[in-house]
Amino acid sequence: MIRDISGRSQTAAFSASPGQSSPSIRNPSRGLVLIVLSIVVGTVGWSGTVLTLPVAMIFPLLWAKSPSRLVAAAVSGGYFLAASRGLPQGVATFYAADLWPGLLLWMMASTCFVTVHALLWTWHPGKGRAVRYLAAAVLMGLPPLGIAGWAQPTTAAGVLFPGWGWWGLVATAASIAMITSRYWPAAAIVLVGFWLWSAATWTEPSLPDKWKGVDLELGQSLGRDGSLDYHRGLIARVRETAGDGPRVIALPESALGFWTPTVARLWQEALRGSDITVIAGAAVIDAAGYDNVMVAISADEARILYRERMPIPVSMWQPWRVWTGQRGGARAHLFANPVVELDGTRIAPLICYEQLILWPALQSMLHSPDIIVATGNGWWTAGTSIVAIQRASTVAWAKLFNRPLVTAFNT
Template sequence: MIPDILARSRHPAFSALRGRSSPSILAKLRSCLLVALSIIVGMMAWSGQVLALPVATIFPALWAHSPSRLVAALVSSGYFLAASRGLPQGVANFYAADFWPGLLLWIAASFAFVAVHTVLWARRPEEGHPGRGRALRYLAAAALMATPPLGITGWAHPLTAAGVLFPGWGWWGLAATATGLAMMTSRYWPAAVLAFAGFWLWSAATWTQPDLPQGWKGVDLKYGASLGREGSLGHHRDLIATVRAQTADGTRFVVLPESALGFWTPTVAHLWQDGLQGMDLTVIAGAAVIDSRAYDNVMVAISTDGARVLYRERMPVPVSMWQPWRAWTGQGGGARAHLFDNPVVDLASTRIAPLICYEQLILWPTLQSMLHSPDIIVATGNGWWTAGTSIVAIQQVSAIAWAKLFSVRIVTAFNI
């Protein structure tokens, strides 16, 4: 029996079958490995640890070496969904709903990222220019995911790693990172890996947190879901007392989280100005300005000399806050998106780059602000709904990475 099977296995038909099946199995294993690695890269890079951000630079190599467009789509999906894995739980917390609506929104949010990288994937480099075709295609994908409209959901962008790889290099560091990412898609990817690894190790060995501006202090709160919804006199008095307690060491500017003051009205403004009497102090705090058609998510500046809206958010959270279809259908409501307005604001001879919550997860608000050479970044958020996820940590490390890249000091204030 065994000799007979061995004899038949030498038949040309068996040899042909074996020749076809073995490469097919290897190709499937390779595809599965690429998808698995993309998931691991997404989870590690976007874990909320700032020094882990450079792991994201591996994604372009996995994408470029995908053997088919379908595998490239799966690799892109694996990376993005792993990086944004906290979204389903966050949506469930925000709407006090079950897990399924968040799961659907999570998948929908990945559409732009996956579609762009699937369409721009190429099977082989252009003739005569090994790797150049893929490199240019990847740079096009990166640019599309960094700017509106597709950049509105451009989370987990590998360019964010520039702040860890090249701290202090500014725009040159951003260009160096983009060049390295393009090389990761070419036959020179081993050289790019070695270069990134070297800069990463050097940065990790010398890493320090960004400096806090002198006289500034960010105050983190633990008010949970009540922040922004509780507008009682007692609530504001408690916050004023918290702020006044921060001035013992000579602090002149105190930053409170997004939505800290709730609805911004003349009554609230007068209450806070009275509460700051006798103090050389300016409070920057989150609030909402409402009119008959929509509302603005803002930062306000309050001192005994006056109170004003300092900044209007350029990109509120899509779906939960920014709902443009309401305006299109004449319903009204939702937060306005001031896409390219007020990238920097001036306060007491200091140029500030404000970033509220969602703006810290995407590229173009930060890069637009950096074009104006700000003195400090003020990053705030209201992350009570992210309980059980790493979303707030990812927001913070993203803001820190940009601050390090451009050597800009940073103040943060979050509510959890």
């Protein structure tokens, strides 16, 4: 071993320099352990149980502890793929195809998440690492990258800091910054304390007075059967539910199928003589494409209440059709109508895919809604945890901002 004039071995000096060597070379098993842990974190954190969401907060720590950019990419990929594991099966069911199209879409969707986190990873510890992770979280939380920004650890804010509102979001961001720093043990102890306290005192979000959501189990037939018998069956279900006292009844996404003047008149006539208002999902079609909407129907009026800001990419939202001069696909209204009003009540509407990403919920909360109404049509997710994750996410946002929550899903 060659020694320098100070008596230190050149090997030791070389190893001490972060610009020259990596612990992953000296301890290759460390990277493997981090990758395995990231898969466990993604699986448990996004199991569909709201109280396990804080487990996702471990991902920033695993990312920060990665000994190389390659390991950071693998950790990010393991976490994201585990969190979104229901996608391949769901897509295969949606397209009535085999598993391979779903697997391909699953891998493509993860590319954005992995690339951002890998590029922003840094060897150097300190404030720079925390800033870089927060930058990655912002990039994956807002459009355009946020369109595929699933599995955001920030969603855990509603479990860790229920009722704190925007301060809870700030506290979560500060906690993530601490988790990625050398002070992560102290941050972890504090977060576990908040988590245990929240779990011990946990209550579900309240239901608004005179409101109720109706879950259906009509599978793929929901909204595809435009017969008179189908609508009469839904109307009977609404009247049965309203018999318990609710005045506003929410039905799942796509419950009414195509929204036409005939459907509007049918429902208005059926509600004549009552004070019931129905909020239901439907599709408004024109020559260029369609809008996925919520409509509000009462004996006095029938109108479009909300146009979905972010339909499911690929299966519904297909922007390349416009770019190539084709027609069809759902329109994305991105930042439009974050809050809508019904009889003086300000509503934050979230349809299906909007419940899985960050910015629609936060944009709505900027406008101080009175309640959250979340609907979905999850027949294609049978056998997966996707609908459960949607529910958990909406519950977390409702708890964070202390808003009553109405949900209506079809499975």
